[in-house]
Amino acid sequence: MKAGALVCLLLVLSESVEAQPVTGNELFEACDTDGLAQAGYCIGYILGAVEGMRWGIAAPLLHAGGVDVASVNQTSNSILQICEPDGVIAKQYTDIVIGYLRTNPAMRHRPARGLIQIALGEAFPCQQ
Template sequence: MRLSVLAIALGLLAPVQAHAQVTFYVTGASLLTACEKDSLFCIGYVTGVIDGLTWGQPTTLCIPDEVKNTQLVRVVKKYLQDNPGRLHLNATVQIADAVQGTWPCQK
């Protein structure tokens, strides 16, 4: 009996390999909160995402050259505020949607 209890206890202490995939990304909600607290972080995050989406590849983002980073941030914040039902989604997708909705590419 003692041997069985010891075997069960050791079995419970053995490492278990998890099969769940953990995914981390910034949501629209967390980006909006961060942008309301720290404008420098917000500018860096938004412009970094846009740079990442447009660097060295064809893109569907057609931001006019005269648009400043502060204007990009205002567009993204307004989009997030106007679409509360999407705040749980990935912020990168929402940044792209905000930019495409504001400055659609000319065909």
């Protein structure tokens, strides 16, 4: 009987918790402070979002096989519309995203990962 009650409780608890995406407001708040922990979160979130978007495109292509890394990178750039030049460093990514969030406060209620893509796409557009 105790096991059944425990299973029911776990099901109720697991269904009531829902992950919410980080918004531009939340990311801007974390990035626009001097705290070391917030700075680490800011850089980590932005770089993680960029790498996550790229890996989300690359993984199925690489898994399918027969595709070289350069082609995968080119496809990723084309889909994301982010074509940064060689030598871009993490600090530039964060500066660009923070600048975008600062100058576009009306957009900050949207999911941060999309705003990151827009900001970097505007900063590093792909040549058509």
